[in-house]
Amino acid sequence: MIDLVALRKDPExxxxxxxxxxxxxxxxxxxEADTKVRQLKTExxxxxxxxxxxxxxxxxxxxxxxxxxxxxxxxxxxxxxAKELNExxxxxxxxxxxxxxxxxxxxxxDVPHGAGENDNVAGEQWGSVPGFTFAPKxxxxxxTELDIIDFERGxxxxxxxxxxxxxxxxxLNRALINFFLQTLVDEEGYTELNVPLLVRPETMQGTxxxxxxxxxxxxxxxxxxxxxxxxxxxxxxxxxxEILDAEQLPCKMTAHTPCFRxxxxxxxxxxxxxxxxxxxxxxxxxxxxxxxxxxxxLLELRSNAEKLLQKLGLHYRILDLCTGDTGFSAAHTYxxxxxxxxxxxxxxxxxxxxxxxxxxxxAKLRYxxxxxxxxxxxYTLNGxxxxxxxxxxxxxxxxxxxxxxIEIPDVLKxxxxxxxxx
RNA sequence: GGAAGGAUGGCAGAGCGGUUGAAUGCGCUGGUCUUGAAAACCAGUAUACCUUUGCAGGUAUCCAGGGUUCGAAUCCCUGUCCUUCCGCCA
Numbered sequence: 001m002i003d004l005v006a007l008r009k010d011p012e013x014x015x016x017x018x019x020x021x022x023x024x025x026x027x028x029x030x031x032e033a034d035t036k037v038r039q040l041k042t043e044x045x046x047x048x049x050x051x052x053x054x055x056x057x058x059x060x061x062x063x064x065x066x067x068x069x070x071x072x073x074x075x076x077x078x079x080x081x082a083k084e085l086n087e088x089x090x091x092x093x094x095x096x097x098x099x100x101x102x103x104x105x106x107x108x109x110d111v112p113h114g115a116g117e118n119d120n121v122a123g124e125q126w127g128s129v130p131g132f133t134f135a136p137k138x139x140x141x142x143x144t145e146l147d148i149i150d151f152e153r154g155x156x157x158x159x160x161x162x163x164x165x166x167x168x169x170x171x172l173n174r175a176l177i178n179f180f181l182q183t184l185v186d187e188e189g190y191t192e193l194n195v196p197l198l199v200r201p202e203t204m205q206g207t208x209x210x211x212x213x214x215x216x217x218x219x220x221x222x223x224x225x226x227x228x229x230x231x232x233x234x235x236x237x238x239x240x241x242e243i244l245d246a247e248q249l250p251c252k253m254t255a256h257t258p259c260f261r262x263x264x265x266x267x268x269x270x271x272x273x274x275x276x277x278x279x280x281x282x283x284x285x286x287x288x289x290x291x292x293x294x295x296x297x298l299l300e301l302r303s304n305a306e307k308l309l310q311k312l313g314l315h316y317r318i319l320d321l322c323t324g325d326t327g328f329s330a331a332h333t334y335x336x337x338x339x340x341x342x343x344x345x346x347x348x349x350x351x352x353x354x355x356x357x358x359x360x361x362x363a364k365l366r367y368x369x370x371x372x373x374x375x376x377x378x379y380t381l382n383g384x385x386x387x388x389x390x391x392x393x394x395x396x397x398x399x400x401x402x403x404x405x406i407e408i409p410d411v412l413k414x415x416x417x418x419x420x421x422x
Numbered sequence: 423g424g425a426a427g428g429a430u431g432g433c434a435g436a437g438c439g440g441u442u443g444a445a446u447g448c449g450c451u452g453g454u455c456u457u458g459a460a461a462a463c464c465a466g467u468a469u470a471c472c473u474u475u476g477c478a479g480g481u482a483u484c485c486a487g488g489g490u491u492c493g494a495a496u497c498c499c500u501g502u503c504c505u506u507c508c509g510c511c512a
Contacts, residue, residue, distance in 0.1 A: 041472055045481040052481090055493040059440035068492075075492035086481095372451080375469090 001100050001361045008034055017106030020113055020323040025103065033096045037089055044085035051078035101205070102212055104328045105358040110295065111332050114322025120335070123318035126310060130341055134402045138342035139393040140273035143169060145404055146421055149274065161263065161278035168421040172395070172408075173281060175415035176388055177256050180283040180308055184385055188304050190254040190285065195234035197257060198225040206237045206363030208329035208355075218260050227260035231284035232382045239288065240363040243375045249367055250297065251288040254385065256281065274389040275347060281388040287381040288365065294354045294379050295332065302334050302352040305385045309349070311411045314394045315339040317346060331356045338390060342397035347390040352383030 007014050011027035018025045054075035058068050112121045143149035148169025154162040165173050184190040204210040204226050209217060218227040228234060235255050244251070259282050266276065274280070285304060289297050302318075309316045319335040326333050330353035337346035357377040360366070366375040399407040405422035413419060 038472065041481085045472065048482090049480055051492080055491095056441065058492050062440075062492095072492045077492095079492070372467095 001358060002103060002105065003357070003361065004034060004100065007031065014106060018103065020107060021104055021326070022115060022324050023104070030096065030099065033092065033099075037093045037096060040085055040089035040092065044082055044089055047078060047082035047085055051075060051082050054078055098211075101362075105331050105355060107323045107326055107330075108295065108332045108354070108356070111326065112320055112322045113324075115324040116322075117325045119322040120325055121320040121322065123320055123334075125315070125317040126306065127313070127315035127339075129315055129339060130398050132341065136341040136397055136400060137404075138273065139340075139396045142342070142396050142400055142404065142406065143273070146406070148172070148421065151273075158278075161276070163274055163277060168416075168418075169392075171416060172392060172412075172421070173388055175412050176391055176395075177281060177283060178415050179311075179412055180385055181254060181256055183308060183311070184254045184283070184285060184304065188252070188307075190252045193231075193235055193238065193253050193255040195231060195238070195255050195257060197228050197234075197260075198223075199228055199234055199237070200225060203233060203237045203240070206240055207233050207359050208362065209233065212328065215264050216262050218262060228257060229261045230259050230282060230384075231255040231257040232286060235284060235286040236288075236359055236365075236380050236382065237363050239365055242365070244288070244365075244367040244378065246290070246367055246369055249288060249290050249378065253286045253288075254283060255286075256283045258282075274393060277389060283385050283388075285383050285385040288367075289379045289381065290367070290369070291357065291376070291379050294356060294381070297379075297381055298332060298334070298352060298354045301381050301383050302336070302350075305336055305350040305352060305383050308386055309336065309338060309391075312391065312395065312409050314391070314398060316349070327351070327353065329353075329355050329358050331358065336386075338394040340390075340393055340397055342393075342400075347393060349386045349390045349394070350384040352381070354379065354381045 002014065007027065008031060011031050015025060015027045054071065058071050058075060061068050061071065112119070114120065140149075140151070144151070146168070148165065148167055150164040150166050154164045181192055185192050198220065201210055201224060204214075204217065209226075209229065217229060219225075220227070234257075235253050238253065239251075258279055260279055263276060263278060285301060287297060287301055306316070306318075316336050316338045319337055321333040321335060333351055333353040335348050336350040336352070338349045340347050356379055359380045360377040365378050365380065367378045368375050395409065395412075396406055399409065401407060401420075403422070405420050407420050408416050408418065
């Protein structure tokens with residue numbers, strides 16, 4: 001959520017920022033509502049103050065044994081008036097608050113301007129397009145022939161968009177999880193968390209999935225719990241409503257979880273294989289930081305994800321997302337896209353973002369800059385490290401041999417216990 | 423799933439429905455004393471918001487949300503969490 005006080009001070013700046021995201025927001029109406037709320041607040045508080053004073057003198061009079069019948073009625077009326085004004089304020093304030101919850105984070109100043117994904121800025125590439133002496137196959141063919149992914153039985157049990165990894169496929173998936181976690185923990189100083197996959201509505205609101213994107217989430221109605229679409233949700237909310245000490249920052253956490261996404265509206269968007277599924281594994285990196293140097297932190301976070309791709313020897317590129325394509329809660333996002341030789345396309349395997357204080361304000365994530373100082377909102381960042389299925393795709397397609405077997409990248413061999421899948 | 427008990431300031435722990443934002447102790451901060459430290463003594467020590475240039479004033483907050491009442495930390499209802507017991511169970 002954005003800072004209402006900042007909006008009050010410079011509404012035009014917000015209007016411009018939202019315009020860059022392709023949204024026309026009536027900031028004047030927002031500011032007017034805010035003014036009205038504060039006016040009602042002052043009125044109701046003054047009335048409440050009168051009522052409190054009246055009650056107090058009744059208490060005094062009662063102790064002195066005086067008659068308090070009339071005074072009681074007067075105090076009751078004052079109390080009622082105060083309550084009425086306050087209820088008016090509350091409903092207006094809630095309305096305003098709900099509107100604010102639906103407004104995205106303004107992008108940082110160095111984010112490229114643009115309307116949509118075509119305006120994203122392609123940055124550096126690492127490695128080069130792998131060459132083949134034969135026509136490389138797409139992963140779904142390789143996986144089916146090797147019998148390491150069972151698409152049909154996945155949809156038999158759960159519908160389309162669900163798959164079963166089998167044999168060496170399951171092992172490769174597990175090897176990747178272990179490789180990612182171990183690298184992040186041992187080499188980059190992350191703390192590993194194993195978190196709940198079902199969370200409450202307020203947790204979803206903390207990171208921005210709710211109220212706006214509820215239709216993308218699986219919901220367990222009986223218990224009013226949501227299946228997480230990413231580990232970002234429980235990991236970022238880990239310290240929600242808490243005040244951290246400055247020494248605890250930056251706090252780097254990582255977690256492997258399955259991710260559940262309804263992908264409503266994305267059905268049939270020409271994705272074969274495991275590029276877009278309803279359930280997949282992902283290792284996520286989350287940072288809680290002090291507000292300064294968030295762009296620098298973002299680059300470092302991104303480099304952690306890049307290192308994983310480099311170790312796997314996968315060709316990838318960096319995309320600097322433009323204002324029109326940056327996600328709702330993010331202020332600046334870099335995507336990492338890996339090359340898929342079988343389809344000749346780039347696949348997003350990591351999305352690294354800073355959320356400034358947008359999530360912190362929702363989740364009440366604060367820290368104390370110095371001992372005895374006032375608590376302040378901290379900044380949150382996160383990035384995938386990495387999304388499993390698309391890494392798996394890139395590995396199968398990049399390391400495929402002419403005979404249909406798959407060579408295992410060196411860094412994964414200890415986790416696989418073999419050199420090739422055939 | 424059933425039964426019972428609990429949730430108060432950084433921590434511990436009081437609190438007959440009426441100057442209780444909340445005793446007391448510890449902790450913390452400042453001061454006195456001391457060569458320095460400790461001890462002792464004195465003073466201060468929650469958060470958010472609103473009004474105000476400022477001084478200052480006001481409102482809310484004793485898990486959360488409702489209710490009773492002129493007045494609620496205190497009484498009633500609902501929810502959340504914790505503890506204990508029973509049942510079930512990987």
